[in-house]
Amino acid sequence: MVTLALDQIGARYGRRTILTDASTPDISGGSLTALVGANAAGKSTLFRRIAGQLRGSGAMRLSGATADDLRYMPQDTGMSAALTVYESIILALKQGAGGWRLSASELSAVDDALQRFGVAHLAEQQLPELSGGQRQAVSIAQTLVTRPKVVLMDEPTSALDLYRQYEVLDALNRYARDTGAVVVLALHDLNQVMRVCTTVMALAHGRIIATGPTLEVLTPQMINQLYGIDSRVERCSRGCPMMIVDGPAQQNAA
Numbered sequence: 534m535v536t537l538a539l540d541q542i543g544a545r546y547g548r549r550t551i552l553t554d555a556s557t558p559d560i561s562g563g564s565l566t567a568l569v570g571a572n573a574a575g576k577s578t579l580f581r582r583i584a585g586q587l588r589g590s591g592a593m594r595l596s597g598a599t600a601d602d603l604r605y606m607p608q609d610t611g612m613s614a615a616l617t618v619y620e621s622i623i624l625a626l627k628q629g630a631g632g633w634r635l636s637a638s639e640l641s642a643v644d645d646a647l648q649r650f651g652v653a654h655l656a657e658q659q660l661p662e663l664s665g666g667q668r669q670a671v672s673i674a675q676t677l678v679t680r681p682k683v684v685l686m687d688e689p690t691s692a693l694d695l696y697r698q699y700e701v702l703d704a705l706n707r708y709a710r711d712t713g714a715v716v717v718l719a720l721h722d723l724n725q726v727m728r729v730c731t732t733v734m735a736l737a738h739g740r741i742i743a744t745g746p747t748l749e750v751l752t753p754q755m756i757n758q759l760y761g762i763d764s765r766v767e768r769c770s771r772g773c774p775m776m777i778v779d780g781p782a783q784q785n786a787a
């Protein structure tokens with residue numbers, strides 16, 4: 534079982550402190566965890582700090598994995614290289630080493646990544662010719678082709694149409710379940726969070742103010758506190774919890 538915990542993580546840009554004492558209990562692998570919070574709350578900064586791209590105080594604790602098993606997919610991924618989708622996934626698998634020759638298991642890992650994230654039909658297409666949503670799906674396949682045990686993804690569905698959001702989030706959920714990986718997704722669509730994530734980390738003012746089961750964290754009061762929005766939680770016709778937005782908060786949560 535893979536677990537990730539944060540222990541008083543801090544981060545700053547120059548003199549400006551963005552994160553202070555960001556801590557969580559153990560987050561277990563095998564299902565999806567959402568990182569939620571308002572714009573500029575520090576979600577990308579937290580990911581960059583965990584991924585080792587920023588220095589700062591505190592530490593992450595990993596069990597069942599090492600820092601080498603961690604992959605971070607930023608919000609904007611470059612897709613300007615003159616490579617086909619297939620070549621780009623091989624490159625991500627090889628991480629620049631070992632030439633282009635593939636073993637049978639590597640070939641099947643590339644095929645699996647292409648199939649899982651619905652980009653097999655794009656295999657021969659050049660990266661710069663992809664649409665925004667296609668780029669995002671290819672980027673997810675690149676990130677997961679090595680089957681990392683800890684995955685941080687910054688808004689992985691922001692460019693996807695409604696159907697593709699369902700498809701990709703369900704594929705990420707299956708990936709977490711099949712591999713036991715800790716998969717943390719920064720997401721703004723709280724209905725998708727309620728549908729597919731079992732755990733939520735809520736970030737505000739540089740601290741993680743709650744971590745726990747999705748419906749216990751995403752209460753109307755918490756949504757008011759995080760976003761200044763009045764809302765209710767109801768069930769859709771298929772039984773999934775949904776957030777109904779009533780509008781900007783008439784009274785701020787304490």
Ligand SMILES: Nc1ncnc2c1ncn2[C@@H]1O[C@H](COP(=O)(O)OP(=O)(O)OP(=O)(O)O)[C@@H](O)[C@H]1O
Nearest residue numbers: 546549551570571572573574575576577578579608
């Ligand atoms: N490279 C940087 N240098 C200086 N300040 C930065 C840098 N990157 C981000 N910031 C600042 O850090 C704060 C947190 O930004 P961050 O990108 O982590 O927020 P976020 O929660 O991911 O936001 P969003 O939901 O809008 O993507 C913001 O105030 C931002 O201006």
